[in-house]
Amino acid sequence: MEGPLDHPLNIAVPASYNDQQEGVNFRDHYGFVFYQRELEVPKVLQEQRLVLRFGAVTHGAQVYLNGHRVAQHQGGFLPFEVEITEVLRPGKNRLTVSVDNRVSQKTLPVGSDSGGNMLGGLLPEIPGIQLPPQNYPNFDFFNYAGITRPVKLYTTPRDYIEDVTLVSRVEGNRAVVSYRVDTMGQGEVRLLIRDEEGKEVAQAVGDKGEFVISPVHLWQPLAGYLYTARVEFGEDCYEQTFGVRTVEVRGIEFLINGKPFYFKGFGRHEDSPFHGRGIDEVLHVKDLSLLCWLGANSFRTSHYPHAEEMMELCDREGIVVIDETPAVGVHANFGAMATGTPQDTFSVLQVKEPHEEVIRDMIARDKNHPCVVLWSLANESDTTTFPEKSVAYYKPLYDLAKALDPEKRPVTIVGVQNEYQKDLTLPLMDVICLNRYYGWYLYGGNFDAAKQASKMELDYWSTLGKPVMLTEYGADTVAGLHLATPTMFTEEYQVEFYAAVHEVVDQYPGFVGEQLWNFADFATIQGIMRVDGNKKGIFTRDRRPKMAAHALRERWRKIPNFYYKSSKAVKKEKLDE
Numbered sequence: 001m002e003g004p005l006d007h008p009l010n011i012a013v014p015a016s017y018n019d020q021q022e023g024v025n026f027r028d029h030y031g032f033v034f035y036q037r038e039l040e041v042p043k044v045l046q047e048q049r050l051v052l053r054f055g056a057v058t059h060g061a062q063v064y065l066n067g068h069r070v071a072q073h074q075g076g077f078l079p080f081e082v083e084i085t086e087v088l089r090p091g092k093n094r095l096t097v098s099v100d101n102r103v104s105q106k107t108l109p110v111g112s113d114s115g116g117n118m119l120g121g122l123l124p125e126i127p128g129i130q131l132p133p134q135n136y137p138n139f140d141f142f143n144y145a146g147i148t149r150p151v152k153l154y155t156t157p158r159d160y161i162e163d164v165t166l167v168s169r170v171e172g173n174r175a176v177v178s179y180r181v182d183t184m185g186q187g188e189v190r191l192l193i194r195d196e197e198g199k200e201v202a203q204a205v206g207d208k209g210e211f212v213i214s215p216v217h218l219w220q221p222l223a224g225y226l227y228t229a230r231v232e233f234g235e236d237c238y239e240q241t242f243g244v245r246t247v248e249v250r251g252i253e254f255l256i257n258g259k260p261f262y263f264k265g266f267g268r269h270e271d272s273p274f275h276g277r278g279i280d281e282v283l284h285v286k287d288l289s290l291l292c293w294l295g296a297n298s299f300r301t302s303h304y305p306h307a308e309e310m311m312e313l314c315d316r317e318g319i320v321v322i323d324e325t326p327a328v329g330v331h332a333n334f335g336a337m338a339t340g341t342p343q344d345t346f347s348v349l350q351v352k353e354p355h356e357e358v359i360r361d362m363i364a365r366d367k368n369h370p371c372v373v374l375w376s377l378a379n380e381s382d383t384t385t386f387p388e389k390s391v392a393y394y395k396p397l398y399d400l401a402k403a404l405d406p407e408k409r410p411v412t413i414v415g416v417q418n419e420y421q422k423d424l425t426l427p428l429m430d431v432i433c434l435n436r437y438y439g440w441y442l443y444g445g446n447f448d449a450a451k452q453a454s455k456m457e458l459d460y461w462s463t464l465g466k467p468v469m470l471t472e473y474g475a476d477t478v479a480g481l482h483l484a485t486p487t488m489f490t491e492e493y494q495v496e497f498y499a500a501v502h503e504v505v506d507q508y509p510g511f512v513g514e515q516l517w518n519f520a521d522f523a524t525i526q527g528i529m530r531v532d533g534n535k536k537g538i539f540t541r542d543r544r545p546k547m548a549a550h551a552l553r554e555r556w557r558k559i560p561n562f563y564y565k566s567s568k569a570v571k572k573e574k575l576d577e
């Protein structure tokens, strides 16, 4: 790790490396890669505390400075940082990062390191032929890897602010905000709160306490409003934005600022040509612009926490976010890990510790974002093979999320299509989130059957008296493929598919949202289930609308953000322009 790399290639950071160079071995490389660059810090900064921060490295990282390991981190979608003040040399330093893209039965997301593929099953050996390494994702998105989010070197004084937490409650037309500032070293904490116009609205002194904003301007869906807390501590200073809004589940309703909210949107992947899963801030802006064009108001960060730059943008724009951990593929009877014999997912997989860790880290990173209204503990876990074992696994995680979130937001788990009557885990959650493919994987081509099956399921879930929503439903659709009689994979079929589902869900008062699958086409592993990736996007991968996007726009622009399911709907709220 001390010397320069042999035969290095030029790779841009931040981005996934997979699509930056040609060749199957490069794209599908499995195991470690090494990044290296020189680092020199100007003398003037060397009196400060120097911190190297990685927005995300997928999935495992070891960081070396001049050959000494200074940090290691497992988990590809959340930040980590290391102080390098003491190890940095004057002049040039060599920074090396090893990146490990392997996924296994001990990682999140989960992979199969013992064989199998997307369709399940081991490949028979062929003498003289090297089969690809047996490392398969147990999830349906390409296992992009690399240093995918920004790497920053920042400085603080020796006594510094470590963390800021702000939680507000609304009392009439004022907000009471309780705050906590964690610091290292000696000094007094001072806060100055400004509104969006830069006007000072409150002040506070001390490392914890309360301040009042009166009158308060609420953060609203599609009308984000942010206050800025300028925190001073000795010579250190940090500006933390926050919004004031309430979130609550009451009976069958999901309330934002006390009013029943209706989710309109989709699951979104961080995925684009060339960048792979690497951050693309132009795309962030573009995707939110398309979201607004559609008349949508929300998305889920399927299936991992998205870049913090995106979360900040959602705060500003008022986009409502379901924030999901990378716990995808926690299912030993499904996808790459299926063997045919029912397995106990929670003893086959050893992911409890990483699961607790990502919940902790995700909430630590995102707790101050007003855009986050619901935490998703996992996507499509095995909740029904051994229902009690699933409860024993997820109930403590639910409690952990509640304990860690200073705002105590609602918590959910996104449920897979299964024998739902057996499921004991989903009913424990605050919101019932369902991924359902009636009319695609089940009853494909038969909308009557699909509608009937959906009704039976919604009748069942309605008895719980909790809000229910779809977090996935969709149909693979090849852009440009048309037929007058809708047939699977055509654009016409995708339009009819959504119309059929909507006809059903509109009948249920406790149905609080529709997030379809997926916002845009995205890359996956190769296999006979996928034609150049997953094509369930309502936009193509380069963000061209399919027919369904126009049809959804028609629908969503008529559905108000609030009171859609209540009799007061149209009277209370003007329809979206």
Ligand code: GCB
Pocket (backbone or CB within 6 Å): 139, 140, 141, 303, 379, 380, 435, 472, 517, 534, 536
């Ligand atoms: C699902 C998964 C999602 C897949 C989708 C599909 O249920 O949650 O990751 O991409 O189905 O298209 O099959």
